[in-house]
Amino acid sequence: MSREPRARRQPYSVDVVALTPRDNELAVLLERRGDGAGRDKSVRWVIPWTVSKSGEGLTELSQRALRNSTGAATTWTTQVGAFSDGPHPGGSELSILYVALVPMGQATVSSENFEWFRLSDLPALTERQSQMLQVSVAAVRDRLDLYPVAFKLLPATFTLSELQHIYELLLGRRLHKASFRRALAAAALVEPTDEWRSEGRGRPAQLYSLGTRKRRRGKRGVRFDLLG
Amino acid sequence: MSREPRARRQPYSVDVVALTPRDNELAVLLERRGDGAGRDKSVRWVIPWTVSKSGEGLTELSQRALRNSTGAATTWTTQVGAFSDGPHPGGSELSILYVALVPMGQATVSSENFEWFRLSDLPALTERQSQMLQVSVAAVRDRLDLYPVAFKLLPATFTLSELQHIYELLLGRRLHKASFRRALAAAALVEPTDEWRSEGRGRPAQLYSLGTRKRRRGKRGVRFDLLG
């Protein structure tokens, strides 16, 4: 990399879409654009990113981007893909995109340059950034049944109603309470703790944690839940 | 595939894992390593790749890599991700990985430098290449219920038994014939043609094609088919 001339154009950047539950939907962490350098003055918010400095790996880069934007502790991240369409605020050709899931209630910001936006209330974004955000959310959604991503949006212990709300939020539809719990029990996914939480009126809810038991993929029939 | 001089470190390459069904399992297209320039002389096969020339997009790059390796017509490709661990045969820091699915019976090679290998009978690969291959296969497998990837491994018309074999190959387990067909019918995924095919003994099978009807995602309950 250092053999290349000091180009105006970075070869690639690592961009991080951080998501957290907020007001019954997802919220994304955006960075205020410092100057008016961009051609499109109306775009004032961008997806946080970093560029490689000295042989850092992609994972380290994504972690650094996260540390710079949320002050929060390490959160779960996974790579989404590489994007090249449209301009990037940092001038990079390629955006290597990571999505990070921040547990409910831990969505902080490191400075005033960062802010969380609900997906239904987004500021204007460039084409590439908008596409990256959309693909990030889809990636999380589509892995919902395969990977325990819903749990990454919750603290270590949670109530089953909270867990169901996360699933409903990600799936975009209501779920049946009894069925949801039966499926959870069948998969031995969660383990009860001996704590309860009382919130406002109503019976207190028992707190659960993600189970530690080895689960194996059920030998269930094939479903053709194709999109489109 | 005209390569940059080896001394120059490419910022990134586009690598393509082409997969096709072969002998009841998947096979991958590899390129013979031309010279003995690598440190590890035992590695003689690599995943085909290209490097950017003049502002080509990622998709175009992957298509070019494919055209260079299989002489075949355009096949279905999708991006898998970006990899940076370990050395790359072309010296690139980053590998942007695409997976291409080549229909059964169309797995040709463009020259003697390329060869198809069954996954159970692979030659030695570098760490990054081995990882990329593994992730590619997993990506196809994991999207099986969401995207019609199985059909990309078949010609335009096929028998239901062939389709089931592809699913079994990808899932790594046997499926129930009647259930498989019921699920297909329920999803209105395939449409019968008026052709039949007789192969060896036994009753001839009707040929089907992928249906054109709009399918929407069923409002089915949540499954927790978590891995590991």
Added chain:
DNA sequence: TCAATAGTGTCTGTTAGACATTATGGA
């Protein structure tokens, strides 16, 4: 007490898997 939420038991229609049966060709 009422209101609100947690958690569970029961019923029913649907579906996955097992099994059996028919259909249709080749050896």
Added chain:
DNA sequence: TCCATAATGTCTAACAGACACTATTGA
């Protein structure tokens, strides 16, 4: 004819969704 494969009907156990009900707290 026997054999192999396609295609389909029937039965049953499991499960998803609906509904009702109990449980437990705060107002």
